[in-house]
Amino acid sequence: MQKTRVAVIGCGVIGPLHAECYKNNEDVEITWMCDLIPERAQALAEKYEVHKWTSDPAEVFSARDVDSVSICTDHGSHSQLFASALEHGKDAICEKPLAHNVKSLDAMLAAAKRFPERVCGGVFQHRFDPIYVELRGLLASDILGCLLNASASLRCLRTGAYYKSAQWRGTWEHEGGSVLINQAIHYIDQLLWQAGPAEKITAAIRNVAHKGIIETEDSAAAIVEFENGAVGTIEATSASNINWLSRLSFFGTEGGIEITNDKLSFVEMKDKSLELSIRERLEAAVAPKPAAVGKKYYGTGHGAQLADFIEAVRTRREPGVTLESAAETARAILAIYESARS
Ligand SMILES: NC(=O)c1ccc[n+]([C@@H]2O[C@H](COP(=O)([O-])OP(=O)(O)OC[C@H]3O[C@@H](n4cnc5c(N)ncnc54)[C@H](O)[C@@H]3O)[C@@H](O)[C@H]2O)c1
Incomplete structure (x- = not known):
């Protein structure tokens, strides 16, 4: 071929x-x-x-x-x-x-x-990162019991120099927002992919420390009500002095799991043998070697996702991340902005 x-x-x-x-x-x-x-x-x-x-x-x-x-x-x-x-x-x-x-x-x-x-x-x-694929399998099997809280956060630093590096950055007209739609989007996508869909999102956005640099938000917080009954939060800022700190947490009636910077950082379960097996599975789900190009926090998923897409093109099947599914996350983020504005 x-x-x-x-x-x-x-x-x-x-x-x-x-x-x-x-x-x-x-x-x-x-x-x-x-x-x-x-x-x-x-x-x-x-x-x-x-x-x-x-x-x-x-x-x-x-x-x-x-x-x-x-x-x-x-x-x-x-x-x-x-x-x-x-x-x-x-x-x-x-x-x-x-x-x-x-x-x-x-x-x-x-x-x-x-x-x-x-x-x-x-x-x-990140939907192709082994740890998130494994986590999705675990959560889909209701391993945490009844899901209570599911939350995502990202703290990172985007400087004035970064925002000045291209005219579209930090503008409503061309970027459509900032920390939520550009950086935190990866973890909002994970939150929705793992625990969604969301039924209702209410939010506040602020430009706290980038006034005069960007017209969009550098900090945001949202409350998410999921269709499955859980409630959670999204928090994000691009004005902290922290290079990149992402966190996803899922807590249910049987226990909880937290992933920090794409690695397991916490697991506690009522059933200790289950806790051990979750720990082993998530620690064994190691990402492949990063590509020679790109930043560390991009993860290693681009290679796997683009390989999946090319296979989809060659076999005329749906890709792993369909347009509709990517659109759901975009729509949720646009709803956050709308909620903050109103
Ligand atoms: N998945 C990730 O981890 C990740 C990481 C970084 C950026 N991104 C995304 O990638 C996209 C690009 O971001 P970037 O940081 O590379 O931006 P960038 O500004 O560095 O690069 C964009 C390039 O597109 C060119 N361009 C703009 N309009 C064009 C057009 N109509 N035809 C041809 N070229 C055009 C610009 O000249 C520029 O060189 C954004 O959507 C961003 O959110 C994703």
Whole structure:
């Protein structure tokens, strides 16, 4: 079978990680690199020995030697690029969040409906981390009894220099928010994937320490009421002096589990033999070696997720993270902003 021909659109921070994952996939040939900033497209093309590069995504969409595209651009451009890809007969996977507002999100879902033969996906690479896959299996078997609390938090530091590094960052128009929709989204996605769906979310957002730097929020808190009856919280800030501290916690009538920075940090169960087996299972679920590109807290899931997506393209099946499922998390985050505004 011929290799799947892929284009990477957006060659900034995350585009190179997609390229690296595709390079390591023997079923893939990267045929195009694309970025509005031509030097970025050219540099990444040269690094990965890709012969074609452009600053115009329309050129990629009309190219015959592209089967599938990775959309790695700023939030505000995802929806239009995604719809154009599908209209031109390409399969597409889009970085998180799918969209920065409800209108754009609906347009993406409508495009996918118009072209049901296309394979579409959204990046949530942590859904491929062995520890979270294992945890999902455990929680699905009601191992904690009746779920009472399920919560997620992220504390990280994004400086003024980070927000100034690209014009779209820290703006409602192009990013659609900040710490929630960009950084904490990974753990909100895990919270919903593990314990969701959510029935109701109420929230408050603030710009505490980044006034004059961003117009969006640097800190947020939300109360989540889950359909299964549990209640929980989401807390996030990008203004702490902590590089990256993520926490997910699940507490039920039989015990509780906490994951800190993607590793088991707490387990206590009424049944001690069960506690031991949960500890062993979650400690054994070790992530593979990280890719040579990208930050440590991106985790190692991109390789697995993009491999899954390519297999889906090749076999015409649904990918592990469908567009609808990625959209649920985007919709929850947009609901948090709406709740905070009202
Ligand atoms: N999954 C993760 O862990 C992870 C990590 C970082 C970023 N991201 C996501 O990846 C996306 C990109 O983030 P980034 O940090 O790489 O941003 P970035 O600003 O560093 O890079 C985006 C690039 O896209 C280019 N671009 C914008 N519009 C374009 C268009 N219409 N056509 C072609 N190129 C275009 C820009 O010129 C820029 O080079 C965002 O959605 C972000 O949330 C995901």
